[in-house]
Amino acid sequence: MRLRPLVTVSIAAASAVLLAGCSGLGGNAASPTPTSTSTAAVDLCDAMAPSGAASESVTVGGDFGSAPTIEFDSPLKVDELQATVLTEGDGEQTSAGDYISYALTAYGADEGDELVTLGYKPGELMPSQISAESPLGQILGCNGPGTRVVATFPATPATETAAAIAAEVYVIDVLDIVPTAAWGAPQDPVDGMPVVTLAEDGTPSVEIPDADPPTETEVATLKKGDGYKVQDGDYVLIQYYGARWSNGEVFDQTWDGTPYAAQTTGFVEGFQKALTGFPVGSQVLVVIPPAEGYGEGEINETDLKGETLVFVVDILGAQHVESE
Template sequence: MDYLPPRPARTLRRRRAARPALVASVLALGLGLAGCSAGGPAAPSASPSASASAAAEPAQVANLDGVSVEGRFGESPTVKFAPFTVAETQSKVLIEGSGPEVTADMAVTVHYQGLNGRTGQVFDASYANGKPTSFKLNGVIPGFSKGLVGKKQGSRVLIAMPGKDGYDSSGGIAQAGIQVGDTLVFVVDIVSVPLSGPSGDKVTQPSGQPTVSGALNDPRISIPAGAAPSQLVVQPLIKGTGDKVATDSTVVVNYRGWLWDGSKQIADTYAAKMVNGQQVPAAPESGPLSDLIKGWQTALKGQPVGSRILIVVPPSQAYPDGSPDQGIPAGATLVYVVDILQVY
């Protein structure tokens, strides 16, 4: 996350958000991601298929027809299969959702169960905790991303991946009972993906505030004449209906920012940008709420996903000494339009 407004450098104190069980205990171990839990992965436990088939030699299969999955979306599944391997990552939609599709660079919120294709043992799951887990697909093992990209929110997906898309490059994960060459089997319920834009009821603004016009994906600002407000202004423009931002949330947002004086644009995620001589496509950005400027922390906390928020931030809650690399002079009041697309 390179552009989301960070705290001023002189007060910056980065804190890594706690990793969910899947990332901390299993997926992250194969990638060396930060924030791993001290306890490591859940102890392997036998699935209904394990006792009958653990001694059998895994056979390579061309499809997942031999894997039986019972249970409803959002509930812990019962998975049965004879030991098997796959040469390439395969996926199968068991329950078809109707929501937006998963893309490779987004964060997803899922419930999941992971099993070893060689032994039938469950090595990790989220259902017992009663809470789904969230992570960025480009930050986990390749097979997980390959299996979910293109699938829809609300779907239950069966994934089988060979060791090369799992943990072979890490030498397996001994504490999870995963050896080099093991095929991994996941049942994944896609609980939520980021919205493509704000969604909800429009809110009437009081007079005297900056006004926003333009298309939803191209907000424009009109700043009124007169002195900038000395206090933080937080004005919902569209009121969403999703989960609310909490103190410990990571937020996924689109936003555009301007200086109050002169209306110069200083930040933007709606359009492609040049970074170090290379064009970076337009894309939402994400970051822990606790890492953002104080004005954003106060403004976004408690706001529901789907909301569009107008924020006018006085210098004391943004960059009192300025931020030259963002084109922000000392003492500048900033104006932002922020679309909250996801929290996790």
């Protein structure tokens, strides 16, 4: 049985919560297979849009890593996607499938009005996976952390399912390449909790104690992150590994695919306790009795009813959502 929240939300959709109405970045739904091969890196470098008259006409002020000021003569004529590198990063290049943290400012090309500024404060923007097919990849190419790019997007005509979008101007700062395993400081294990062993790539395995399961949800920090603290209702980007207490059998994990993004409130109650209040970069161990999992009942092989669940959760990113 696969663990899935009540409402499935992709990484791109999580970003779109605050980017609604902006073209390109908010609607990127590409999910390429992660790879670090040299061929993928070349493909991503070649994917970057060319610099041109429109993007080169935009004047950008301010330091990398802080919200920029943007000046251009409006209305700015934008016939095609163009991207101009303003600051070259001196770190490693990105590869197709990497997750990157970034910040952006967007302006309307016709009126010169600011549309949105996101990502310069912790918890404002979810990390995104980059590919040669995605708008993010076409703006940034394989340029790594430390890179600032100005890009101009042409207008998008209306379709049967989407409204027209006017031409836009973006400034994007590439802040970091996000690891796909928690990077926080290791913490001492907690007596009586399952023992977690990590493979070289971060994949966990769990040894269940020879004891009765707890009757209340128990949570322990395995690695303490140093990032934004997740709040109730936020979107999170996570890796997770789930096993049954009764026999140690793994019933669900993300380590055989890609990290997973969803809203905290979409998970079962016990799982939420391994997310809310923990900083990004943390790895959390949680043991969830049936009452805060999938309900009481007879333990069986077809579902998780009656089962005490054991999860190892790596918190890789988060995006805050204001409560209504």
